[in-house]
Amino acid sequence: MPAALLIIDMQVGLFHGPEKPCDGERILANIQRLIAQARVSQVPIFAVRHTGPEGSPIAAGSPFWQLLPALELDADLDTLFDKSRPNAFHGTQLARQLESAQVDDLYIVGMKSQFCIDSTCRAAADLGFKPLLVVDAHTCMDTAALPAATIIQHHNATLGAAFARLINSAEVTF
Template structure:
């Protein structure tokens, strides 16, 4: 069985914007650990960037659109996927790329839990992949309705019930 690490929207403008991600530094450290482990095990890494409309802070090629430098990802060690919608599969070549690489197990990490993580997890399952949501390597921000921790817990209960297998960073061996 082949595995891949799917990193969603770990971009400067989203991670370092006005609103800070819940437990962001711990989550970033977990993703960095998974990147190192994936490299060591020769597991493919796919890095997704959300692209905003022209003139927005995360418009293509803007400074805030770039992935966090701390991830140390480039075209030599990761496949980049640019998306316009929350679902990383919608309007992209991601499914084709994963199928071409014979990927089944898809370890999903990144931001934001209630948007891009949620829709990508559901789509991955619908497309026949085996999504594994890394429970301690995704996050979001507080909202007026709910604190980030409640959003994360709710998504673990919902996604874990029907769409993904939940796993923690420490339990991943690829």
């Protein structure tokens, strides 16, 4: 089944901002390995960045809005796009592009687990794709209510119960 890798909101301002993502360096390393594996297997890579309103730290064009340089994404090879809502399908061409590439299996990684990862996994399933949530390649920050590790664990359990297949990065074979 044709597959694609979807990298969500791995942006300078979110990753290197005042609040640090849980296990950020390990998550980044896992995503980098998945990117390398996707390139070798000629699996399409889609990377989305969240665009905040004018004047926000992640407004279009701001330094914090940029995707992490460490990902080494290439606009000539990869599909880079912007969104303004948590769901990466809302108001974007993502569904059409995936359908055009005949993608069934959509490997989902990035930030933040309780917002964009959650809503995109649910939307992907609703749209007929087969989302695979890479459990050791998504993250978020601590909140006043819960530590990030608990949020991640909860979302793995919830999304894995009804919306996505769970997979470890070491088990991914595109």
